[in-house]
Amino acid sequence: MEVERAFWGLKFKVKFLEATGNEFQVLVQRIMELRFPDEFVTIKPAGRDGDWKNDGLLTDQRRMLQVYAPEGWKKSRVLAKIDADYLGAAAHWKDTFDTWTFTHNDMRGIPPYVLDRLNQLSKSTDNPHHCDQWGYAKLRELAFQLDDGRLVELLGPAVTLSHVLAVEVQDIIPMLRSLEDVAPAPLANVRPVPPDKLEKNALSEDAELLLLFGMRRSEEVGRYFDRQTMRPLFRDDLGARFTARYVTFREEGLEPDEIVLALVEWIAGPLVTPKTQAAALAIIAFFFEQCDIFEDPSKGTP
Template sequence: MLPHQRQYAQARFRSLVEESSGNEFEKLFHRAMELSHAGFMPIRASGNIGDLSADGWCSCHRTLYACYAPEIFNASATQRKFRSDLRGALDKRREQFDIFTFVHNDQRGIHPVISNLIAQGAQDHPGIRLQQMGPQKLWYEVMGLGRDRMEVLLGESIPVHEVAYDVGMADVEELLTHLADARSSAAPLEEIPIPSPHKADFNKLGQDSKRDLQEARPFVHLVERYYHDVIDVTERDEVADGFAAYYRQMRQEYGDNPDEIFWQMQGYVLGQGRPRPSRLRAGNVVVAYFFEQCDIFEVPPAGWTPGAPTGVLS
């Protein structure tokens, strides 16, 4: 798919999640996983035996999925559901899985109480991995689908013509606003070294891309401060996973053109519309932050210097 089509698909997928709960969300989850994983098996309840404490199973990764998507979130009810599903899976299906994934529809991320349950469960059951999958992680599972499969997932055709969508990465909309507002009072731009110069050279980035990184570097502390202040401790890792997944997809599509990959990463943050200068600068700060955190682009091997043999994107 073209970048603007993928962004359209992301916006529509987010809308589907917002509009669904209970069985409807479970159906959406089943459809997404079946389209993206050949080894996924949806599990439905049947008569007196129910679903034997599982809503899906993936043979490729020996992963068992338990899905819970209430219309209105309630921490106590979610706690009971998590404990019941985990206990039931261990009693009825222990030989079938190594990973237990709790799937939920909370757009804001996993509730702190549930994150504690996952951490405690990992300590109590060291033989299995416990993890969660919210709407954003579910999107990462399907974002690499081709257009035909994506249209099956969304239940509609994706526009072919080039259009501008102001969607970008939904996770960082508040962050972009924060950066755009805070930048004017932040440190003034001055001549500074290009961020991670060896990394930029190793990935063969051109002068325009390097300049964008250079100008953004004095303000990456704003991103760090933002993540330090947010309540949801998983938000940074969720966004980083999205950057890394999109980077891998773009590298697969544009592997011989690092500046095109860099441009696509900027577009992932900002969308395909024409942003205001303050928003464009904020978007570059976001890209620079994840560039320096090594979530995107390749890290030079120890001892590599410019002029040494070949970067990875040759």
């Protein structure tokens, strides 16, 4: 279960990071529907009436959610939205909820003026409701209270230890060959892996665990390269392509955990299964160990 939970943990983090606007609202509502199937009510916008400022209601908890997914925090805009959304919800649903929860998609937390406004609303004698906030930690907690079947519904099938241990050379060869079609890049230097590389790259525990499990089969990748006696530069050429792809993802602003999954998808191709993902993790672990991808603390960027 350790591998599955790590894989789902990484998938959840990336899904959370990448969800903005309506995508984030759909994600939050899906978590609530799966976690509280007999309690959560999704409110569907109805033409000009909209949703009456209600993004979902937990009936037993008497908690109303208002989902906000900003790409940035502009003080005047966010405070105006909090006021308008809360007052609109109170006007339509006053006797239906006791707690109004501002639910956001910023992993770093909320600005102090947002918390201050929520506290002001909670203490106001004009407002009969408590106002609080939920972010990444709370949504992840609720998601991982789900059983494995519902986690599959939310995040898709997970790589398991059996998938990792079953990886053989024949699983890796098609992926490596497909990478030969990627535009070549300057050859990268192969360097030993520093012992603190995982930590220095600010990878989450889930990402670290997946790479460590991938390393249990990365020798299969090395064995394949060792057999390429007629193509002595094959390994270095693919390493350069990995370097170029990693740098592209990094320059696009992806976080380290996002890059791990992006590389899995890049290697595994369109027919993604837990087995192909396990093989992709073995390849990524190989080039990670060889310092073709991610940051080498002793040398800087690759």
